[in-house]
Amino acid sequence: MHVFVNKNKIELPAGATLADAVRAIQAKPPFAAAVNTQFVPKTAHETHTLAPDDQVDVIFPVTGG
Numbered sequence: 001m002h003v004f005v006n007k008n009k010i011e012l013p014a015g016a017t018l019a020d021a022v023r024a025i026q027a028k029p030p031f032a033a034a035v036n037t038q039f040v041p042k043t044a045h046e047t048h049t050l051a052p053d054d055q056v057d058v059i060f061p062v063t064g065g
Contacts (some may be wrong), residue, residue: 008025035057
């Protein structure tokens, strides 16, 4: 199935989770993740199942001032 991670289309197997999408882009902590603009806590990444065409945002903190 296709999902969009940070606006990039990627292919994941059916039944993939948010954790699978994060691993696919090799994201390194710390980061926050949202699916279809809804924040998903890190404790739910392994169980949050994605659907075709879901929009996943992986957001990294920005430091400085």
